Amino acid sequence: MSGLRAVLVGAGAMGRAWGRAVNDNPDVDLVGWVDVVEERAHEAVEALAAGSVAVEGDVGAALTSLSPDFVVDVSVPEAHYEVTATCLQKAVPVLGEKPMAATMEEARQLVELSEQCSTLFVVSQNRRYNAGLAAFRELVATRLGGVGQLNAEFYRAPHFGGFREEMESPLLLDMAIHTFDAARYVTGTDALSVACSEFNPPWSWYRGAASAVAEFEMTGGLRFSYQGSWCAEGFETSWDSAWRAVGPLGSALWDGAGDPVAEVRPDGCTSPGAARVEAPAVAIPGRGIAGSLADFVRALRTGEAPMGECHDNIRSLAMVFAALESSRTGQRVAVDA
Numbered sequence: 001m002s003g004l005r006a007v008l009v010g011a012g013a014m015g016r017a018w019g020r021a022v023n024d025n026p027d028v029d030l031v032g033w034v035d036v037v038e039e040r041a042h043e044a045v046e047a048l049a050a051g052s053v054a055v056e057g058d059v060g061a062a063l064t065s066l067s068p069d070f071v072v073d074v075s076v077p078e079a080h081y082e083v084t085a086t087c088l089q090k091a092v093p094v095l096g097e098k099p100m101a102a103t104m105e106e107a108r109q110l111v112e113l114s115e116q117c118s119t120l121f122v123v124s125q126n127r128r129y130n131a132g133l134a135a136f137r138e139l140v141a142t143r144l145g146g147v148g149q150l151n152a153e154f155y156r157a158p159h160f161g162g163f164r165e166e167m168e169s170p171l172l173l174d175m176a177i178h179t180f181d182a183a184r185y186v187t188g189t190d191a192l193s194v195a196c197s198e199f200n201p202p203w204s205w206y207r208g209a210a211s212a213v214a215e216f217e218m219t220g221g222l223r224f225s226y227q228g229s230w231c232a233e234g235f236e237t238s239w240d241s242a243w244r245a246v247g248p249l250g251s252a253l254w255d256g257a258g259d260p261v262a263e264v265r266p267d268g269c270t271s272p273g274a275a276r277v278e279a280p281a282v283a284i285p286g287r288g289i290a291g292s293l294a295d296f297v298r299a300l301r302t303g304e305a306p307m308g309e310c311h312d313n314i315r316s317l318a319m320v321f322a323a324l325e326s327s328r329t330g331q332r333v334a335v336d337a
């Protein structure tokens with residue numbers, strides 16, 4: 001064992017996926033797994049067959065007994081504040097699952113704590129680590145002559161069962177953060193204000209609002225519109241949404257699965273007419289959580305801030321909470337990180 005020592009917190013469905021990602025990363029050794037239901041952590045260790053991994057029921061105890069180099073927090077959103085704060089106060093870096101915290105107030109306190117303790121806190125936005133999205137971003141940045149309008153459509157019909165079908169705002173709280181964060185990533189802009197309406201179609205099998213329409217004003221005058229539903233049967237989009245970006249020289253499309261493409265006015269041509277441009281191949285450090293883990297490890301080794309660093313990620317979280325407030329009040333509201 002010679003890699004960075006990692007402790008996982010949370011042994012649910014996503015925790016197990018993280019277990020595999022940590023185990024597959026040659027720069028990291030999984031030394032401990034924490035879950036308040038210890039039995040779950042024992043079962044997860046056994047299923048992973050990763051050799052000797054200690055099990056604890058409390059993150060504080062794991063920090064003391066295992067001295068990890070970092071913690072991956074895959075606990076439930078309501079526990080993110082407590083788990084992350086405990087680690088940062090002991091100067092142990094944290095790579096946390098989204099959302100950063102259950103409320104904006106808690107998220108702001110964690111960002112402050114990361115500063116006070118000079119300890120890295122990153123939220124893994126795994127959907128950023130997608131070669132298609134990176135290529136779409138490259139097309140938008142280099143071929144459109146700027147971007148003034150961006151649309152994302154997310155239409156799917158999953159039957160999850162469990163908490164998502166019971167919570168108040170499943171689409172906005174549990175899923176839309178990925179799309180909102182991707183909009184910031186693709187355009188390099190931040191949200192200033194939002195008008196949003198969330199609602200639950202009559203045929204929905206969710207208790208809370210499973211559909212939403214939101215329009216964000218972003219920095220630089222860009223408008224980003226989002227339309228989504230978790231109870232939309234037929235013509236489903238990819239989990240990464242279907243995208244269109246429009247700029248003065250043309251438009252770029254990405255269906256969230258294949259290769260992005262643009263139609264732009266050819267170089268030097270002033271009359272209307274568009275030429276098709278294929279997306280360039282863009283290298284990423286790994287796909288999904290493997291990518292965010294690789295980026296985090298690089299950050300620990302080099303000191304360079306990775307994507308999802310908390311000062312940046314809180315701006316994506318703020319888009320979610322502002323959209324919720326707009327829908328509740330019926331007003332356009334400012335997006336304040």
Ligand SMILES: NC(=O)c1ccc[n+]([C@@H]2O[C@H](COP(=O)([O-])OP(=O)(O)OC[C@H]3O[C@@H](n4cnc5c(N)ncnc54)[C@H](O)[C@@H]3O)[C@@H](O)[C@H]2O)c1
Nearest residue numbers: 010011012013014015035036037074075076077079097098
């Ligand atoms: N990025 C993605 O694509 C994606 C997908 C699914 C879930 N997630 C996120 O991953 C996190 C976990 O989701 P899940 O589906 O695995 O949930 P889950 O409910 O299946 O598992 C969560 C686990 O955390 C444990 N836990 C709760 N409080 C704890 C605490 N204080 N200390 C230690 N363990 C604690 C629970 O006992 C449970 O075993 C959530 O934040 C969720 O939003 C992200």
